[in-house]
Amino acid sequence: MDSQKKYPRIYSFEFFPPKNDQAAANLVLTVEQLAELKPRFCSVTFGAGGSTREKTFETVVEIQKKTGIESAPHISCIASTKASIREVLEAYRSHGIRHIVALRGDMPSGMMSAGEFRYANELVEFIRAETGRHFHIEVAAYPEVHPQAANAQADLRNFKRKVEAGADSAITQYFYSPEAYFRFIDDCEKLGIDIPIVPGIMPITNYSQLSRFSEGCGAEIPRWIRKRLEVFGDDRPSIRAFGLEVVTDLCRRLLERGAPGLHFYTLNQAEASLAIWENLGLPQ
Ligand code: FAD
DSSP states (O other), X not given: OGGGGGSOOXXXXXXXXXXXXXXXXXXXXXXXXXXXXXXXXXXXXXXXXXXXXXXXXXXXXXXXXXXXXXXXXXXXXXXXXXXXXXXXXXXXXXXXXXXXXXXXXXXXXXXXXXXXXXXXXXXHHHHHHHHTTSSEEEEEEOTTOOTTOSOHHHHHHHHHHHHHTTOOEEEEEEOSOHHHHHHHHHHHHHTTOOSOEEEEEOOOOOHHHHHHHHXXXXXXXXXXXHHHHHHHTTOHHHHHHHHHHHHHHHHHHHHHTTOOXXXXXXXXXXXXXXXXXXXXXXXX
């Protein structure tokens, strides 16, 4: 874990583009509350295959303009052409965006062609070749191994390819076992990977939604957490209280052992991230 201790701490919040006017109004309030905490940056996801491309663009530009906080779009390369990615990069550059989360993404169902990029390392390489050092590039990391990886070692080597292609830092898939993260960092150190790898934190507020997400992305909900959440059924206040305790403890352990910050998957809600932040005694 030692390699991670030298970096200044980075705290960030992730949002998704709102689907309608009411969701957009809710997001404005959420962003206002979380911006008060002065995160290093905010990021905005895209839909599978770039389906929210315009909405992601509008949301990122709006957050940066309104709050003055650096904002970063997620960009996926699967099913994309080089010309279309070039266009996206140019649009972001001309709107003052300097930070990107570069991903392969997942093929939307029904779409057949993989496009001109196969993996995220090719996207990182392309962004560097096209725009030099203009963008700070984040990539994804998987302490519990990406679900499509041949094995853990291959996944690590593939993560290294993204770093060698020019990634500046990484955000992990969420996890609830700190040991998975510490071991991943130790493995990265052995491979000479030397960038900040910030844990992605998913607050626990809704068990059925969390189970669905976790099945899709291969993040494990430990049995002892699942079993307790199951007992609560539809009792949302109890789920939230237990989730807050568990996730605060996870964050505390990560920071104590040298994690270089936290990236909150807010799901466009401020309350859970704010409560964890307060419990940890982070600067208000
Ligand atoms: P890659 O790094 O390309 O890896 C994908 C798989 O291919 C892995 O199994 C890897 O081991 C393997 N691989 C990589 N390179 C090679 C190679 N050269 N040769 C052979 N195999 C290789 N999804 C969304 O739809 N929208 C989002 O906004 C979004 N944001 C995310 C943010 C974070 C922080 C994270 C962790 C994930 C996010 N995802 C998002 C999910 C992500 O798109 C999926 O996990 C996707 O399946 C992989 O993307 P990647 O960039 O990690 O791919």
